Amino acid sequence: MNGSSEHDEALLDSVAAYALGTLSEAEARDVAAHIATCAECAREYHDLRGAADLVGYAAETPEYAPNELQSARMKSAIVRHVRAASDVPPVTVPAPGSTPAPPPASPGAPVATLPVRSRAPWLAYLAAAACLAVAFLSTFQLSNVRAQHEQDVQQLTLLRAQVDQQEVAANEARGHLALTQSIVADLLAPGAQRFPVPRGLVARSNGRIVIALQHLPALPKGKVYQAWTLRRGAKAVAPSITFTPDTSGLLIVELPGSATDIAAVALSVEPTGGSKAPTTTPAFVRPLS
Amino acid sequence: MARVRDRDPAAFESLYDGFHRLVYGIAQRMLDDSMAAEDLTQAVFLKLWADPDAFHGGNFGAWIARVARNRALDVIRARSVRPEGEFPIDLGSDDDLDETVLAKIEGERVRAALRALPDEQRAPIELGFFGGITHEEIARRTGTPLGTVKTRIRSGLRKLREALEASAA
Numbered sequence: 001m002n003g004s005s006e007h008d009e010a011l012l013d014s015v016a017a018y019a020l021g022t023l024s025e026a027e028a029r030d031v032a033a034h035i036a037t038c039a040e041c042a043r044e045y046h047d048l049r050g051a052a053d054l055v056g057y058a059a060e061t062p063e064y065a066p067n068e069l070q071s072a073r074m075k076s077a078i079v080r081h082v083r084a085a086s087d088v089p090p091v092t093v094p095a096p097g098s099t100p101a102p103p104p105a106s107p108g109a110p111v112a113t114l115p116v117r118s119r120a121p122w123l124a125y126l127a128a129a130a131c132l133a134v135a136f137l138s139t140f141q142l143s144n145v146r147a148q149h150e151q152d153v154q155q156l157t158l159l160r161a162q163v164d165q166q167e168v169a170a171n172e173a174r175g176h177l178a179l180t181q182s183i184v185a186d187l188l189a190p191g192a193q194r195f196p197v198p199r200g201l202v203a204r205s206n207g208r209i210v211i212a213l214q215h216l217p218a219l220p221k222g223k224v225y226q227a228w229t230l231r232r233g234a235k236a237v238a239p240s241i242t243f244t245p246d247t248s249g250l251l252i253v254e255l256p257g258s259a260t261d262i263a264a265v266a267l268s269v270e271p272t273g274g275s276k277a278p279t280t281t282p283a284f285v286r287p288l289s
Numbered sequence: 290m291a292r293v294r295d296r297d298p299a300a301f302e303s304l305y306d307g308f309h310r311l312v313y314g315i316a317q318r319m320l321d322d323s324m325a326a327e328d329l330t331q332a333v334f335l336k337l338w339a340d341p342d343a344f345h346g347g348n349f350g351a352w353i354a355r356v357a358r359n360r361a362l363d364v365i366r367a368r369s370v371r372p373e374g375e376f377p378i379d380l381g382s383d384d385d386l387d388e389t390v391l392a393k394i395e396g397e398r399v400r401a402a403l404r405a406l407p408d409e410q411r412a413p414i415e416l417g418f419f420g421g422i423t424h425e426e427i428a429r430r431t432g433t434p435l436g437t438v439k440t441r442i443r444s445g446l447r448k449l450r451e452a453l454e455a456s457a458a
Contacts, residue, residue, distance in 0.1 A: 010439075012443060013439035013440050015443075016439065016442050016443030016446050017417075017424045017439050017443075019446065020414060020417045021417065021418070021421075022417035022423050022427065022442065023423060023424065024425070047450060048446040048447065050347075050348060050351055050450070051447075051453065052418070052446055053348075053351035053354050053355045054348075054350070054351050054354065055354075055399075055403065055415065055418040056311060056314075056350075056351075056354025056355070056357065056418065057311065057350070057354065057396040057399035057403075058400055058419075059311070059317070059319075060310050060311045060314040060315075060396045061314065064313070064317040064318045065310055066309075066313045066317075066323075066326070066327070066330075070313075070323065071309070074313075074327055074330055075302075075305065075306075075309070078302075078305055078331060078334050078335065078338075079298075081335055081338070082298045082301055082338055083298055215456065247397075249398075
């Protein structure tokens with residue numbers, strides 16, 4: 001594998017196939033060895049590998065999703081294992097050379113002696129063995145049934161908790177939907193003034209200001225979006241509400257307070273809880289005129 | 290992940306909640322067997338709990354997607370492509386996509402970017418990822434010349450990367 005530019009294109013194609021994982025084992029070995037010595041191919045590999053791995057997200061769709069029972073079953077098993085692993089007390093390892101402690105014994109306890117072999121008939125041994133076997137099997141079955149019962153109870157509890165959680169979420173969603181519908185009605189009102197901004201618009205309608213954005217990037221932990229308003233005649237923006245977009249990046253919010261004397265609206269990224277003045281460059285500053 | 294490394298069960302459950310559908314989805318799509326997909330999902334997460342240091346940083350979703358794919362390939366091939374339960378060791382490098390960019394990327398954006406690819410590029414990429422087959426087999430199945438398949442895979446991955454970077458910007 002050398003480096004004429006024509007050859008490089010074919011090589012780079014192989015590097016892409018390697019990043020996706022579609023080369024045969026022999027080819028993969030060759031390409032891996034080449035990448036170790038070729039900066040251009042190494043760069044191409046690193047460029048494409050992350051994108052190749054993200055292709056897996058194409059399977060995170062309802063078509064291939066686990067149903068609720070499967071999700072509950074898997075989580076129950078995982079949680080049981082993890083909690084059990086966390087509850088295991090640390091193992092005490094004796095210091096090298098120390099003598100293991102003898103098992104506890106009652107002071108003055110009589111020393112057990114082996115019984116003298118009797119001349120019991122073989123039938124008695126057989127009966128005893130059968131009794132032991134029955135006892136063992138019964139105990140085994142009983143513990144199995146108990147374990148299964150405990151597992152079922154845990155699963156039932158988990159499912160009940162999930163149902164409760166879903167009801168709470170559904171109530172919240174209904175409330176949110178009603179609020180969103182009211183805001184959207186304002187957005188669509190005939191007399192609404194709409195001011196385009198990157199990724200969406202700011203609207204003024206019925207004395208209210210609404211910001212509607214889509215494809216808003218998710219923020220790292222500890223950061224929120226914050227709106228700012230500039231009143232007519234004011235020399236500095238005033239802090240308004242903070243918010244985070246939903247998982248789809250969609251955001252529709254109404255700014256509190258009257259919209260009548262608002263001259264401009266801005267948006268910036270701030271620490272959770274908001275700031276008194278913008279600490280980052282605003283994503284947009286939109287005069288409402 | 291730092292809290293998972295500190296053996297925090299609640300953090301691990303949260304991680305599981307966030308990513309089990311991705312792992313299960315990959316397994317189900319590749320194996321077409323819900324029981325096997327469940328087993329694989331549990332195995333991947335239990336292995337992660339046992340060995341959280343296997344993740345070296347970078348985009349966790351991309352990393353665990355690769356882990357799930359490798360596990361599913363092990364099942365498909367019914368032989369050890371790599372020692373059982375081993376995580377890929379060359380992943381999670383910060384050199385992949387920029388970490389801060391990747392942190393903004395969500396599944397829906399990836400799916401949208403994939404959908405936006407021309408069929409001739411998306412098909413070999415998805416076939417290669419989920420089918421676990423070589424580009425030669427892809428060429429045979431699609432009736433496309435071998436070199437063309439590789440070129441389309443490369444072009445598609447490049448476009449995918451560019452689209453993801455643009456959508457995260």
